[in-house]
Amino acid sequence: MPPPVRRIAVDREPYIAPRPAGNGAARAALAPRPFTARPPAAQVRERMSIESVWLAYGDNWVVRDVSLPVRQGEVLALIGASGSGKTTLLRSLNRLTEITDGAARSGRISLDDQEIHELEVNELRRRVSMVFQQPNPFPMSIFDNVAYALAERPGRGGRRRRRTPELEHAVADSLNRAGLYAEVGDDLERSALRLSGGQQQRLCIARALAAGPEVLLLDEPCSALDPISTATIEELIVGLRESVAIVIVTHNLQQAFRVADHVAFMHLGELVEYGTSTQVFDRPTQQRTRDYIGGAFG
Amino acid sequence: MASAELSSRVPPVVSRPRRDSTASWPLIDRIGYWLCWASGIGLCVVAAAIVLFMLVKGISYLKPSLFFESPAPSLHQSQAGGFLDPIVGTFIVTAIGILIAAPAGVALAAWMSEYGRPSWLARGLESAIETIAGIPSIVLAIFGLLIFSQGFLGFLSQRANDGTVTGQSFVVAGIVMSLLALPLVFGATREALSQLPGRMREASFALGKTRATTIRRVLLPSIRPGIASGVVLGMGRIIGDTAIIVILLGATLKNEPQGSVPLLNTLRGTGSTLTTYVYGDSPAGEGNAPQKAYAAAFMLLMIVLALNALVTRLTSGRREAASPAMRLAARMPWSR
Numbered sequence: 001m002p003p004p005v006r007r008i009a010v011d012r013e014p015y016i017a018p019r020p021a022g023n024g025a026a027r028a029a030l031a032p033r034p035f036t037a038r039p040p041a042a043q044v045r046e047r048m049s050i051e052s053v054w055l056a057y058g059d060n061w062v063v064r065d066v067s068l069p070v071r072q073g074e075v076l077a078l079i080g081a082s083g084s085g086k087t088t089l090l091r092s093l094n095r096l097t098e099i100t101d102g103a104a105r106s107g108r109i110s111l112d113d114q115e116i117h118e119l120e121v122n123e124l125r126r127r128v129s130m131v132f133q134q135p136n137p138f139p140m141s142i143f144d145n146v147a148y149a150l151a152e153r154p155g156r157g158g159r160r161r162r163r164t165p166e167l168e169h170a171v172a173d174s175l176n177r178a179g180l181y182a183e184v185g186d187d188l189e190r191s192a193l194r195l196s197g198g199q200q201q202r203l204c205i206a207r208a209l210a211a212g213p214e215v216l217l218l219d220e221p222c223s224a225l226d227p228i229s230t231a232t233i234e235e236l237i238v239g240l241r242e243s244v245a246i247v248i249v250t251h252n253l254q255q256a257f258r259v260a261d262h263v264a265f266m267h268l269g270e271l272v273e274y275g276t277s278t279q280v281f282d283r284p285t286q287q288r289t290r291d292y293i294g295g296a297f298g
Numbered sequence: 299m300a301s302a303e304l305s306s307r308v309p310p311v312v313s314r315p316r317r318d319s320t321a322s323w324p325l326i327d328r329i330g331y332w333l334c335w336a337s338g339i340g341l342c343v344v345a346a347a348i349v350l351f352m353l354v355k356g357i358s359y360l361k362p363s364l365f366f367e368s369p370a371p372s373l374h375q376s377q378a379g380g381f382l383d384p385i386v387g388t389f390i391v392t393a394i395g396i397l398i399a400a401p402a403g404v405a406l407a408a409w410m411s412e413y414g415r416p417s418w419l420a421r422g423l424e425s426a427i428e429t430i431a432g433i434p435s436i437v438l439a440i441f442g443l444l445i446f447s448q449g450f451l452g453f454l455s456q457r458a459n460d461g462t463v464t465g466q467s468f469v470v471a472g473i474v475m476s477l478l479a480l481p482l483v484f485g486a487t488r489e490a491l492s493q494l495p496g497r498m499r500e501a502s503f504a505l506g507k508t509r510a511t512t513i514r515r516v517l518l519p520s521i522r523p524g525i526a527s528g529v530v531l532g533m534g535r536i537i538g539d540t541a542i543i544v545i546l547l548g549a550t551l552k553n554e555p556q557g558s559v560p561l562l563n564t565l566r567g568t569g570s571t572l573t574t575y576v577y578g579d580s581p582a583g584e585g586n587a588p589q590k591a592y593a594a595a596f597m598l599l600m601i602v603l604a605l606n607a608l609v610t611r612l613t614s615g616r617r618e619a620a621s622p623a624m625r626l627a628a629r630m631p632w633s634r
Binding site: 123125129130136137148149 | 497498499500501502503505506508515516520
């Protein structure tokens with residue numbers, strides 16, 4: 001049983017950011033950027049909902065009573081220090097936590113109002129796909145990497161699908177959505193391992209998109225990349241939010257500010273604050289959020 | 299810029315890497331150091347001597363005709379024929395052995411490394427493979443004879459007139475040989491699988507692929523060089539074994555088919571391989587044709603060296619296989 005719940009009081013008093021004096025550098029870095037001015041997506045609708053979720057590895061409850069909505073047309077960023085449970089929460093959304101022994105969950109996570117535990121796990125993972133911190137392309141050609149994700153439906157086994165024009169078109173389309181086709185389109189038979197880190201990560205995004213997901217989970221997708229690749233991927237994420245719901249875990253507050261519509265700040269397994277990104281970054285209601293954003297810990 | 303001009307501008311060099319002088323070492327360390335040197339050189343000399351001796355002896359007796367003639371027991375070496383049959387025999391036994399060992403070894407390693415549940419079964423399998431790897435091949439051979447001379451397995455070998463089953467044939471020898479190769483294929487595959495990063499598996503699971511699909515489509519294709527080197531090591535082990543051939547193949551000089559169905563009669567029949575041919579023709583055996591034995595031993599050595607070179611090639615680029623000595627050490631029973 002989960003330990004007793006300690007509710008976090010929410011005080012509605014607006015937080016007025018101190019002027020440059022103390023943690024000015026951190027504030028300056030978070031100053032408004034063109035991204036904040038972008039219009040909201042045309043259609044926003046809730047795809048997943050996380051309701052009072054507790055997650056444990058063994059006896060260790062690493063996520064405690066978290067409730068969040070995941071909406072299509074929006075990017076949700078999970079921020080927080082290391083060990084705050086954000087990656088575990090993210091992995092629980094497609095039940096990837098289950099490959100770890102001793103993982104347990106209580107509470108409800110639903111995809112389109114259906115509890116994900118009642119879905120067939122591989123079906124769920126096709127609908128809720130994931131991109132990891134380290135680019136992890138398979139050691140095969142660029143084409144095969146994407147075709148692998150497209151290939152099989154359950155019951156038809158894992159046979160290599162014949163290389164039909166439809167398959168080629170679908171691969172090219174996925175690469176195009178990930179903004180990679182222009183760079184690699186001339187030679188898809190090249191080994192994926194020979195791409196640069198940023199290209200590899202976009203290939204992983206293309207692969208995840210090829211499965212036709214409704215929700216895309218990104219676990220610190222840019223932490224191993226240089227600033228230029230990061231900017232490309234951030235642009236891509238913002239562009240994708242119309243067609244898939246996106247959840248991104250990031251250590252990089254500026255990144256969260258740049259790409260996210262909503263931000264959830266987690267600390268030691270608890271959800272401390274949730275709101276629109278301008279609200280969380282400019283007027284955080286919680287002292288712990290203020291401290292974290294101001295760089296007092298992290 | 300001319301290099302002479304450049305070097306004239308460089309101030310005098312004060313430090314270069316220099317080999318450690320042992321003069322300052324304690325005596326015991328110096329003795330140990332020189333002993334290492336001496337044994338290293340000694341081993342190289344032994345290896346070179348074997349190859350050179352076999353090269354000189356072997357090439358001088360090696361004639362193209364040896365490859366096309368069957369052995370013909372004779373008092374005179376010049377009429378004793380060639381080693382066509384033993385070469386064919388080596389090929390058949392190796393093929394049967396590896397065709398069983400390779401799929402079984404890869405499948406067991408994949409199960410062990412990717413599933414491994416229930417854990418008691420995984421532990422049991424591990425000790426079973428270790429045990430088989432440690433059993434001397436002569437013991438495997440005697441055990442094989444015990445099993446395959448059972449009446450109901452008579453179809454694999456031959457039945458004497460009184461109905462007893464000999465338990466000697468290419469099929470039987472190949473089956474038991476597969477036990478020699480199995481641990482090597484298993485070990486190489488498992489090692490290669492364990493070195494694959496976990497994130498490769500996660501990436502596949504996150505695309506909604508089952509564990510089985512992941513193994514077949516991602517993991518096994520990624521470790522093809524590792525599997526291949528295990529298979530080649532296993533082939534080397536089979537090619538080099540004598541005891542199982544003597545006991546389970548009859549070590550008749552010529553391949554003697556049983557029955558009239560082509561291919562099947564050879565597989566059910568007895569025969570020899572290069573190892574037993576060398577033994578048979580050497581002064582220790584009854585053939586008394588040492589020249590042929592040298593030529594065949596040379597062939598055997600060349601085959602095994604070629605296989606080892608193939609392993610080096612297959613595994614090159616992998617750090618742990620960089621040195622021949624480490625690869626050798628990895629083949630030893632204690633490292634498993």
